[in-house]
Amino acid sequence: MQALIQNLVNGLAQGSVYALVALGYTMVYGVLQFINFAHAEIFMLGAFGGIFVAGWLTNGEGSFLSLVLVTFGSMAFCTGVGLAVERIAYRPLRHAPRLNVLITAIGVSLLLQNLGILIFGADPRVFPAVIPTQALFDSQNLVINNIQVLVIGTSAALMLCLHWLVRHTKLGMAMRAVSYDIETASLMGIPIDRIIAFTFAIGSALAGCAAVLYGLTYPKVDPLMGVIIGIKAFVAAVFGGIGSFVGAAVGGIVMGLAETLVVYYVSSSFRDALAFGLLIVILLVKPTGLFGSMAKEKV
Amino acid sequence: MGALMGGVMRPVFKSRNRSFLVFGIVFLSLVGFVNCTKKGDTGASAQADLQALVLGEFGTMTGPESTFGISTHRGIMMAVEEANASGGIQGKPIKVISLDDQGRSDEAVTAVTKLVTQENVQLILGEVASSRSIAAAPVAQKYKVPMISPSSTNPRVTQVGDFIFRVCFIDPFQGKVMAKFAAQNLKMKTAAILRDIKSDYSVGLADFFAEDFQKMGGKIISDLSYSSGDADFKAQLTAIKLKKPDVLFIPGYYTEVGLIARQARELNYNGVLMGGDGWDSAKLTEIGGKAVVGGYFSSHYSPKSDKPVVQNFVAKYKEKYNGEVPNGLAAMGYDAARVAIAAALKSSTLAPTDLRDAVAQTKDFEGVTGVISLNDERNAVKPAVVLKVMASNDYEYVTTVNP
Amino acid sequence: MADTHSLFFGDEDGIKTPWQILGFALLVLVLMGVSALIESNINPYVQRIIVNCGIGIILGLSLNLVNGCAGQFSLGHAGFMAVGAYISAYLTTVLMPFGGFFQTELGVGVAVVAGGLAAALSGYIVGLPSLRLRGDYLAIVTLGFGEIIRIVFLNISAVGGPRGLPGIPLASNFFWVYLWAVVTFAVIYRLIHSSAGRAILSVREDEISSQSMGVNVSHYKVVAFVVSAFFAGVAGGLFAHYQGFIDPNTFNFNRSVEVVIMVVIGGMGSFSGAVIGAILVTMLPELLRFFAEYRMVIFSALLVLVMLLRPMGIFGRHEIWEASWLPKLKRKPKP
Missing domain, CATH: 3.40.50.2300 (Response regulator)
Structure with a gap:
């Protein structure tokens, strides 16, 4: 029983990170209808950004304030990168066929990975323990630590903020309008380019925060760390219904739990296959995902 | 989606100029390619005339596994620089040609083929990963060029043939x-x-x-x-x-x-x-x-060992790479290159087959990673050390286990 | 059945079968001659690159059928290649049924075809989701299938698991690779210039309209996937018997991306584009050896730049023989 609870907590913490990254995919897909493959690399850059910010705050280690500074630094850095990618690579292709945008996204993702290897080297860096790990609940077979609670709590808070932003602000309304029909929205006077850039900024900032939470849990940062997380988060987004915020959150958590439980109860060798298997099954059974609704494609 | 795509596609061969441009690029790259290969040919044969030792190295210098390749490469280069500082082989400096295999076994095969048939190296050093050594070894065997793997520990590596050696113990x-x-x-x-x-x-x-x-x-x-x-x-x-x-x-x-x-x-x-x-x-x-x-x-070794050869290696490595303590892979690369150089010093002609015989006779070689003797299966027979992890990058030597 | 007939023989310009056989025989002779010349005169390293180009051409042409002609987007070509490589290598190295038959050159040929068939079967399985998905989703699903195939081989110890499968007979060479490249070109070219091919192209142009014109859209999508996977499998088999060693890592996602780059750079939908793209992508890394560290950066930057500056690739949907400065022998009617 305790093992089950332990697995649920572990899966939930892992799933919260997936959910934060998945939100980025889902937001971009919502407004532009394409998979931003480079999102995983923005997540990776966020982790490196966090390392550098923490490096500057040499004396602040261990305090809550430095955690906040590192998180905001990383989020700001990611926002910058996200905006730059959107401006340089995606905006010129706004009216290009979707296939071209997709290929560009793959290209940008590979480019950032390889630039990362060139600049940071392939050897992993260590994410500093901005706040040290402490067990909050500790019995023989069940351990819950402060980082896990922090990860789950922060993710939940960010998702609530996002929900408020999208549902209850003018900006959110504009985002929804763009997502619904980009041309009509532009006729209504909504500055399309600015809204899209804003969407990228939010998605990237979430990735930056996820990267810091991830770095605190797994303090190993390397230029290819985004690849696997990215794929899993994407699967989570599709599972929940791409374009839906609730879907991304639920999908991420389901993904995290499913992985932990499969490894524990079934087999550890097919963990990565699980993500893809889940993806294929959901796409065949219910391509719109759990919460998604897909517009019929027009002729 | 297809219909959309039709919109941006325009005829490519609208003007002569553009098609010429395209073919120009393709043609030039072909010419450049042939030229490159030619240059390589003459360069290597000139080296062979001078009877200098050319070592080929293949390893993972780029990509996710490049850490291992780079450590090994540093070790090899240190050994070669040391040998060149003390006069090289018969007064001529040793040359190393390093090729990257990107961590892919098929690239490893291509790299070794290039080393052997185009750069005309007399001896090959590489790889760290056993799978890539196993993939590339048949090429070295086929062209009868000796290959020394610094740290491929899978038994099957040296079973490929009598030109394949290793200076590490096996799994x-x-x-x-x-x-x-x-x-x-x-x-x-x-x-x-x-x-x-x-x-x-x-x-x-x-x-x-x-x-x-x-x-x-x-x-x-x-x-x-x-x-x-x-x-x-x-x-x-x-x-x-x-x-x-x-x-x-x-x-x-x-x-x-x-x-x-x-x-x-x-x-x-x-x-x-x-x-x-x-x-x-x-x-x-x-x-x-x-x-x-x-x-x-x-x-393979303990950096804290008080043997002079180890102390010398660790000190020089630290000096060269801002205080970094060399890991096992760097030490293995160093030893592999030194075994190769020692064989070249003993051999009279520097022809690959003579080098092979000289390498095969390696006995009681005082390496950083222990005393190396190659057995009939071309594997190094040497002890392993067990280290205990102490705080922050400090290892305590526990025991040596002999084969 | 008229359908299958046109699939293999075409129905456009009625070249009679005896002529085809004669032409093919001539081609085999020429290839044999060139092969002998190359093997005796050219440096083995350059030979290896030429052969790798040939394997790349088969891969590029076959992916072009799905990505260029049928308008689908597959990101799992390495998976089909892996199936072909592993099945054929398993036949010639581990299983070896019928005594020494699979050690002979003919036996290896049979094994390569068997690998192709197995890949075609997996192509059928992957093709099925393409009936319901398009664009990004399909790309991700094919990517997933490719990875699943790789993870499966990683976990089968009979083919070496992560250790790989060594000692595969070195039976493929310039002759076999380029013979298959020509066969690939011929089959896919004929397919596209048949009534089935026009149906495939119509799926690319507008799925809904072609459906309403009576084209069996799902059927032709699956046909494209199966034919494409077959040749990718053959390429894998030839690759395995040229390298002598395969491991699951050889067929990772980067390999699929490489093939996509070949098709994209060449121009999606263009046969000559796929060929030139394959040659460029195979040779560029060798040319850029001096910049080993920048190689992958240059590659990915190239992909982005092509998409931004010349999204149709070098050739667009056109072919080399349509170039205006070539003497106009006989213009093929455009499909």
């Missing part, structure tokens, strides 16, 4: 060392294994450890796996912890071992952690922190 020995150490020195009864399913090295070492540990009366009570690149191992570790093994054997690379150790301790697993030479890196304690302290691993 069955390493597995046995750790099994023996666990069962006899530490008197452990039960062990769990957590292996990296994506790595041939890890899978091989795990199998040999399991076999020997059981032979010595121990019990393997759990054998689980992960894939390199994973970051969360808590599910496997929760399962392992419930079985309470005395030892957790993790034959992986330091990149994951640090995280595994951390999560194991976070979950209150208090058994002994053990592993192989993949642990050997300064990053292990950086990533693993306190969690890896007290773990044991087998390695």
